[in-house]
Amino acid sequence: MAEHAAHFESLARQQTAARFAMWVFLASELLLFAGLFFLYMCYRLYWPAAFASGVGHNHALLGTVNTIVLITASITVAMGLRKLQHGAPRAAFRLVATTVLLAGLFLVVKLTEYGVHIDEGILPGGRGRYFAEGALPGEAAFFTLYWLTTGLHAIHVTVGAGVLLVMAWRIRRGTLRAAQLELGALYWHLVDAIWIFLWPLYYLTGGAPK
C-alpha cells in the first residue's frame, strides 16, 4: 500500500498531484452550478416579486435543518480525516460513517420536501394546482429553477455519499490512506459549500407575503 505509482518519483509527489487535480475538478464543478446561479440572477432581476413570493413559500425550517445536517456532515468527515492522519482508523471509520448517515438524512428531508411540493401542486415547468390558482408571473420559472438546482445538488450529495461509503468500508479494512480520504472529503465540502449558497437563495430571501 505504501508503494507509489511507477511514473511518480515519490508518494508525496503523487499525493500532491491528486490533491491538486481534485481542486481543479472542484473548480469545474463550481462552473457547472454557476450556470444555474446565473439563470437565478437573471430571472430574479426580471421577476423580483415572484421570486420573493416563491422563496417565502418554501419551507425555511426544512431548508435550515438540512443546512445544519450538511455542515455537521462536513465537520464529521473533517474530524475523520484528522483521526486517520493520526493513525486512529476506528474513530475515523465511525466519523466518516456518520457523515454518510447524515447525507442520508439530508436526502430524506429533501425528498420529504419534494413530496410536500408535489402535494401543493408545485411541479417543474409551471405545472400543477399552485400555478393554476393564480401564482405570480415568473413563479413558474422560480420553481423550475428550484427543482433543477436542488435536484442537481441532491445528485451530487448522493454521489458524494456513495464515495464516502466506499471509503468508510476501506478504512475499516485498513486499505485507505489519509491522502485518499482527503480527496473524498474535499468533494464533500464542495457539496456543502454549494448548499450554503442555495439555502439563502431558495429559503431565506423571501419578501413580504403576496
Next chain:
Amino acid sequence: MTPTTERHAGESYLGGERTLRSWLTTRDHKRIGLMFLIATSLFLFVGGLFALLLRLELLAPRETLMGPMTYNRMFTAHGVVMVWLFMIPAIPSGFGNFLLPLMIGANDVAFPRLNLASFYIYVAGAVVALFGLFMGGADTGWTFYVPYSAQTATAVVPVLIGVFILGWSSIVTGVNFIATVHTMRAKGLQWMQMPLFVWAIYGTSVIQVLATPVLGLVLLLIGMEHLFDWGIFDPRRGGDPVIFQHLFWFYSHPAVYIMVLPAMGVISEVVCAFSRKNPLSYQAIVIATVGITFFGFLAWGHHMFTAGMSTFAAGSFGILSMVVAIFSAIKVFTWTGTLYQGSISLKAPLLYVLAFLFLFVFGGMTGVAVATMSLDVHWHDTYFVVAHFHFIMVGGTLTAFLAAVHYWFPKVTGRNYPETWGVAMAVLVFIGFNVTFVPQFLLGNLGMPRRYYDYPESMQWLHVISTGGSWLLGIALLTTVLYLAWSLRHGAVATDNPWHSAGFEWRTASPPPPYNFPGSPALHRGAYDYTGQEPPEGPAALP
C-alpha cells in the same frame, strides 16, 4: 542513409506487447494519444464527407441531391462531428497526450488510468452522438438554439447526451493535463523553460475545465425542455431564450480557443524547428497564450449582437473580442519574426505553417470586422460568418493539425513520409481551401444566409467555385491519408531526430520507449536553442 529495419522493435512503445488487448488496456500516454489521433482523424473524414455532400447539394439552386430536411440534418451532423469529435479533441487529446509528458521530461501523465478512461468516455460519447445523428438526425445545427431545439420533432436528445458525455472526456483530460504540468515536470524545468506547445495545451486545459461544465448544464437544460417541456427558456413561463444563448456561448466561444490554442502551440514548435532559431520572443508567446485563455472567456457576447443586447454591452463585447485579436496578432508577428533571417527549410510542416499564417490572419481580420457591431448587423448569419469561422477553424486548426501530423510523423511512427507528396498536398490543401471559402465571403456579402439549401440563380457561379474547391480539399486530404498509410510500412526508417530539432520530445528515441526516457531526460539545453548546432543535411532518404 542505410535503413536499419526494426531498429527499435521490442524497445519502442509500439513494440513489446502488440495484441489488441494490450492497446485497449494500455496506460501509456503515447498509445492513448495515438488512439485519439486515429479516432479523431476518422471523424475528420466522416465530417468531411458530410461537407462534400452539402457542397454537392449547393452546386445548383433548389433541390439537387437532398431535400431541405436532409440538408438540415446533414449540416447539423457536419457541425457536431467536426466540432466535438474532431477539432476539440484532435490536437489536445491526440498530440497533447503523446507529447506533453515527452516535452516536460515525464514518464507519463499524472493519472494514466484516468487518461484511458477519457478515451473510452470519448468513444462512448461519439457512439451515442452518431446514433442520434444517423437514427433520426437532429436538425437544429450544432448550436441547439431554443426555442427550436425544444420543439423539433427530430432526435435531438441522443445528440445532446452524446455531446454531454464528450464534454466529460474533455474535462477529465483537462484536469489530468493541468495536474501533469504542475506536478510532473522534470527536475529543474522551470515554467518559463517549458516548450510553447506545453503552454498552449495548458491554456487549453484551463478552458476545457472551466467552460465545458457550463455546456454540460446547457445541454441538460435543453434535454429537459425537449423531453418534459419544463419551459426554463420559455417567455410564457418567465424564461428567456436569450439567456440560453449567453450560456451556450459562454462555453462555445472559449471552445474556439480550445480549437485554436493547441494549433498555435504546434505552429510555435514547427516554426522554430524549421527556421532553426529560438522564437523571436518566447515571453511574448507565453503572455499571448495566457491572455487568450483569459480574455477568451469574456468575448462570448459578440455572437449575439442581433439577439437583443444593449449598445453598451455590445460595445464592451466587441472591444474584448478585439483584445483577443491583439494577442493573436502578437503571436503572428512573433512567428513571422522568427522566420526572419532563419535557416529555413521549406518542408511540408513549414508549408502548412505558412498556410496557417496566411489563413489565420485573413480569418482573424474578418473576425475583427464581424466583431464590429455595425458591420455584423449586415453580415450576421450569412456566409460571411461561415467563411470567417472556417478560415479560423479549417484554415487555422486543420492546417496546424496537418503540420503536426507531418512534423511528428517520424516521432510517432519511426518512419518518414514521402516529402514530395507532403509538399504537393500542402500546396493543394492551401489552394483547395481558398477556392472553397473565399467565394463564401462574397456570397455572404451578397446576402446568402447560412444553413439554406436553396439560393437565387445569380449566386450560382460562386457556389460552383466553392463546391469545386471542396473537391480539391477532399482529394488533397484523401491523398495525404494514402501516402501516410503507405509510409507506415514502406516509408524510410527515420533517425531519432530527422529534423535535427532542439525540441525536448526529440531527445529520446523515435518512436520513444515505453517510459519515454531511458535515464533522466537531458533538458539542460533549451528547447529552442540552436546555437552552435550543425545545420541538418535534411531528412533521411526520400523514396
